[in-house]
Every structure is written in structure tokens, then in C-alpha cells.
Amino acid sequence: MFTDTLSAASVRHPKPPNTTFAYGTAGFRTLGSLLDSTVFRVGVLASLRSAKVGGKTIGVMITASHNPPEDNGVKVVDPLGEMLPQLWEPYATQLANSDNLEDDVRDIVSRENIDVAQAGLVVVGMDTRETGPQLLRAAIDGIEVFGRAKSFGELTTPQLHYLVRSHNDPGFGEPSEDGYNKKIVGAVEEILRLWNIQEPLEITVDAANGVGAPKLRNLSSNSIIITIVNSNTQDKSALNVECGADYVKTNQKLPSNLQPRDHQLYSSFDGDADRVVFYYADGPRFQLLDGDRIATLLASFLNKLLQQAKVEAKMGIIQTAYANGNSTRYIQETLQIPVDFTPTGVKHLHHKAQEYDIGLYFEANGHGTVLFSDDFIDSLKSAQSCSPEGKRALKTLILLTELINQTVGDSISDLFAVLLALRIQDKTCVDWGRDYTELPNKLFKVLVKDRFAFKTTDAERRLVEPAGVQAQIDALVAAYAQGRSFVRASGTENAVRVYSEAASAADCAELGARVCQLLEPY
Ligand code: G16
Numbered sequence: 001m002f003t004d005t006l007s008a009a010s011v012r013h014p015k016p017p018n019t020t021f022a023y024g025t026a027g028f029r030t031l032g033s034l035l036d037s038t039v040f041r042v043g044v045l046a047s048l049r050s051a052k053v054g055g056k057t058i059g060v061m062i063t064a065s066h067n068p069p070e071d072n073g074v075k076v077v078d079p080l081g082e083m084l085p086q087l088w089e090p091y092a093t094q095l096a097n098s099d100n101l102e103d104d105v106r107d108i109v110s111r112e113n114i115d116v117a118q119a120g121l122v123v124v125g126m127d128t129r130e131t132g133p134q135l136l137r138a139a140i141d142g143i144e145v146f147g148r149a150k151s152f153g154e155l156t157t158p159q160l161h162y163l164v165r166s167h168n169d170p171g172f173g174e175p176s177e178d179g180y181n182k183k184i185v186g187a188v189e190e191i192l193r194l195w196n197i198q199e200p201l202e203i204t205v206d207a208a209n210g211v212g213a214p215k216l217r218n219l220s221s222n223s224i225i226i227t228i229v230n231s232n233t234q235d236k237s238a239l240n241v242e243c244g245a246d247y248v249k250t251n252q253k254l255p256s257n258l259q260p261r262d263h264q265l266y267s268s269f270d271g272d273a274d275r276v277v278f279y280y281a282d283g284p285r286f287q288l289l290d291g292d293r294i295a296t297l298l299a300s301f302l303n304k305l306l307q308q309a310k311v312e313a314k315m316g317i318i319q320t321a322y323a324n325g326n327s328t329r330y331i332q333e334t335l336q337i338p339v340d341f342t343p344t345g346v347k348h349l350h351h352k353a354q355e356y357d358i359g360l361y362f363e364a365n366g367h368g369t370v371l372f373s374d375d376f377i378d379s380l381k382s383a384q385s386c387s388p389e390g391k392r393a394l395k396t397l398i399l400l401t402e403l404i405n406q407t408v409g410d411s412i413s414d415l416f417a418v419l420l421a422l423r424i425q426d427k428t429c430v431d432w433g434r435d436y437t438e439l440p441n442k443l444f445k446v447l448v449k450d451r452f453a454f455k456t457t458d459a460e461r462r463l464v465e466p467a468g469v470q471a472q473i474d475a476l477v478a479a480y481a482q483g484r485s486f487v488r489a490s491g492t493e494n495a496v497r498v499y500s501e502a503a504s505a506a507d508c509a510e511l512g513a514r515v516c517q518l519l520e521p522y
Contacts, residue, residue, distance in 0.1 A: 025344060028075070042092060059160050060076055079165070081165035124139050185219055206230045246365065252288055267415055291364045309390050316355070318353050344488065367409040440509075443499055448519060454487060461486050473486070473518065477511065480510075
């Protein structure tokens with residue numbers, strides 16, 4: 001019976017006292033030193049999940065992405081590279097907090113009617129954090145209670161998603177890191193050839209001192225020249241510190257170690273390379289090109305290709321409450337593309353995007369991708385176009401479905417998609433920045449006693465609890481031209497986030513500060 005194996009393994013991974021774990025926006029996240037038992041138990045759950053889906057390969061990624069260096073985290077990836085279904089999240093929380101693991105495992109096995117003998121392979125990856133190797137061993141110990149584990153060592157989060165999908169779906173690509181690299185570089189080079197572009201794609205990337213740095217280096221070729229700054233993965237205390245996509249987006253300023261040339265495009269990844277933002281300097285002015293901008297750039301590029309190829313597609317853009325109000329207006333009024341809103345978290349945006357032939361989802365923080373439905377890809381492959389321009393557009397669309405990661409937001413593939421969209425349309429970063437003007441906006445992080453006391457509705461745009469706070473926010477917002485503000489608990493950090501936006505920078509800062517003040521009693 002499995003209980004012997006389970007209890008023998010679990011004694012090596014004792015649960016820390018007085019700690020409660022919750023599966024949040026992107027799995028479990030907290031101090032890496034507290035996570036050994038949780039990662040072990042997530043390993044157990046991942047092999048149960050594999051058994052539940054008939055032995056298909058499942059993934060476990062050990063990362064805390066944009067969080068500080070001392071944090072770590074873990075999440076489970078489903079067979080097609082998607083996040084663990086939300087119905088299973090309570091099981092993850094149940095196991096992580098269990099004081100009687102055998103009973104709780106038996107409970108899940110019986111509720112889900114799982115034949116544990118069906119458990120197959122679980123692939124595991126980690127980012128570059130100090131606690132990664134130890135947690136990776138804990139994950140393997142957990143997986144091996146029922147299934148088999150295969151470690152890929154250091155990976156970006158999107159690479160792990162790719163590996164899970166390619167293990168289950170050979171048509172998706174070779175199930176190796178090399179297969180991932182070949183798929184991306186092959187698509188980029190083919191698109192450049194199609195458009196007769198001789199000069200290589202070139203950019204400087206701030207890699208947040210994270211795993212994106214070595215992985216990007218592997219992609220250098222004659223057609224891809226990347227200069228990397230903040231690439232020190234040896235100094236474990238440097239990860240995401242004064243650099244990386246989250247720092248640049250939140251502070252709206254350049255990362256350390258980057259001296260920009262005016263009107264030249266730069267980019268920042270986050271710690272596990274699933275978010276990317278762009279920016280340029282214009283004298284003293286810093287122009288951020290965030291996830292909202294990536295969505296609008298790629299949507300208008302795809303629209304042009306569709307017109308040239310004479311192909312119809314139902315296209316939609318998915319945003320969250322953090323999207324700048326002017327980006328939403330630009331998408332709806334100028335691009336004439338429908339916008340849907342979901343709560344924060346790729347798991348929510350991804351599913352909404354699947355309702356379209358082409359669903360673009362990008363959080364303002366740079367996390368996102370473009371999903372092409374299987375039926376739409378089939379229709380592209382069988383479409384005929386007589387004109388050379390139409391044929392080229394059709395081929396480009398098909399190659400973009402290969403280049404852009406279909407499983408999750410991916411800094412690397414998004415970076416190349418953006419560089420190609422700009423180059424092919426002969427658009428500079430300054431042109432891109434002029435598509436629309438953002439409303440001044442600001443993000444605040446407020447430490448409260450209990451962030452779980454903050455409950456929201458309406459895609460997180462309104463607070464339901466604590467009672468009465470939303471009415472106070474509404475009263476403040478009404479006093480500012482084009483004012484907007486909302487409050488929500490972070491699902492990855494022990495804090496509450498406040499967003500504000502208004503017609504002027506001074507109003508935006510004042511509105512945000514006043515909303516933060518409202519939270520003082522909590
Ligand atoms: C994760 C999620 C993102 C989310 C971000 C912040 O990103 O994957 O969807 O926007 O956390 O979430 P929260 O505001 O709930 O803390 P990452 O890059 O940290 O994996």
C-alpha cells in the first residue's frame with residue numbers, strides 16, 4: 001500500500017510549525033526556507049494529477065518569479081502546458097497544510113477516483129534561487145511516491161510549460177530544451193527570410209539577474225544579437241533587485257546597469273522570464289512600453305497580416321484591472337477589437353483568450369501571450385492566397401503560431417514577436433510609443449495585518465470586504481478627473497496592492513496615496 005512509501009518519504013520533509021500555506025495567483029509563494037514540505041507535497045499531488053489524466057506528463061516548476069531572492073514558490077502545470085485546473089487548487093492547499101498526509105492523500109484519491117498505478121512522468125524545473133536545488137530534491141521525493149520524475153534543472157517557467165506540452169504532444173516540438181530553442185530560432189529566421197530582412201534582430205535585455213540570462217544566450221545566432229545586462233545568476237542576492245520587469249514597471253524607471261541611448265528600444269525580463277516589458281529614453285523622459293502596449297502592437301500587426309492574407313478571424317484582447325484606461329479606449333475605439341476583463345493571474349486570462357480564434361492576453365506587467373485556436377491554425381494551413389503578398393502574410397501567420405508560446409506568457413518568444421512586428425512594419429519604438437498616451441498611473445504596495453480580509457468582485461475592480469471601504473474609494477475617485485483606483489490582495493506577496501490612475505500625474509499620486517491611507521486601520 002502506498003501509505004508506507006508516503007510516510008517514509010514525508011518524514012524527511014516535516015511541515016514547519018505555525019505556518020499556513022495557500023495556493024495563490026501563481027501557486028505557493030513564501031520564504032524559500034519554509035517551503036520544503038509544501039514542495040514535497042506538491043510533488044505528490046503532481047503525480048496524482050498524472051494518474052488522474054491517465055498517466056500523461058505533468059510539470060512542477062519551482063520559482064518565485066518576480067518575488068525577492070529569499071522567496072521561492074512552486075506550481076503545477078497540466079498536460080497541455082496550462083495551469084493546474086482551479087478545481088484542484090484546494091487539494092494543493094489541503095495537502096500543503098495537512099497534519100495527516102496519508103488520510104488527506106487517501107481522501108483526494110477517493111474523491112477523484114484515482115488509480116494511483118496510472119501515475120506517469122512529472123517533469124521538474126527551477127529558476128536560479130539559492131533554495132532551488134533543495135526544493136527540487138523535495139519535489140522529486142514527492143513525485144516518486146507514485147510516479148516518475150525527470151529533472152531539467154534550471155529553466156525559465158515558459159520552457160517548463162513547453163516541455164510538459166511537448167512530452168504529451170509530439171507535434172508541438174521536441175521534448176527538450178534544445179527543441180524549444182530550435183522551434184523559436186527556426187521561426188524567427190524563417191520570418192526574417194520571408195521578409196528579406198538581412199540585418200539581425202538586435203536588442204539589449206535586462207535579465208533581472210535571473211534564469212533568462214543564460215537561456216537567452218543559448219539563442220544567439222547570426223540573425224539574433226542580444227546584449228544582456230543584469231545577468232549575474234551567481235550572486236543569489238541580486239535576483240530582481242533594482243532590475244527586471246517588475247521593478248521597471250512598478251517604479252516606471254530604468255533598471256540598474258543600463259545607460260540608454262536616446263530613442264533606442266530596451267527590454268526587461270523578470271526572474272523566471274515569463275514577463276517582459278520594453279522602454280526607451282527620450283532625453284530625461286522614460287517611456288515604458290508595457291503589456292498593454294505589447295497587446296496593441298501585436299494585435300494591429302496580426303490584423304494587417306490577416307488583411308493581406310484575406311483571412312477572417314475572431315480576435316479579442318483580454319486585460320485586467322491594471323490595464324491603462326487609455327489602452328482599453330485605444331483597443332476598442334481605434335483598433336476596434338473587443339476587450340474582456342478577468343481577475344489578475346494568467347490562469348484567468350488564458351482561459352478567456354481560448355474563446356477566440358486569436359486571443360491576445362497581456363497583463364500590464366508584461367505577462368501574456370497570443371493564443372491561436374487549433375481550428376484557426378488548421379484554416380490558415382489550408383487557406384490559399386494567390387498574391388505573393390497574401391502568401392507571405394499567410395506563411396508569417398503560421399510561423400507566428402510556432403514562435404509565440406501557446407502554453408503561457410514567455411519573455412523570450414514575446415521579445416522576438418515584438419521585434420519582428422516592429423521591423424516588418426518599419427516602426428520605431430518612438431512610433432510605438434505614440435500609438436496612444438497613457439493616463440498617469442501608479443502602483444502601491446501596502447502591508448496590512450490580514451490581506452485575506454480584502455475580497456473583490458467585478459474582475460477585482462471593486463472591493464466587497466472590508467465592508468464600506470469601496471464607498472470610500474468611490475468618493476475619493478469622484479474628486480479627480482479621469483480618476484480610477486482599486487484595491488486587491490496580492491496572490492504572490494504578503495501585501496495589498498493599490499492602483500491609481502488620473503488625468504494628471506499629481507492627481508494620480510494624490511489619489512493613490514489617499515486610497516492607501518484608507519487601508520491604515522486594516
Ligand atoms: C504572477 C502571475 C501574474 C500576476 C503576478 C502578480 O506573476 O503569474 O499573472 O500578475 O503574479 O500577482 P499578484 O498581484 O496577485 O501578486 P509572476 O511573474 O510573479 O509569476
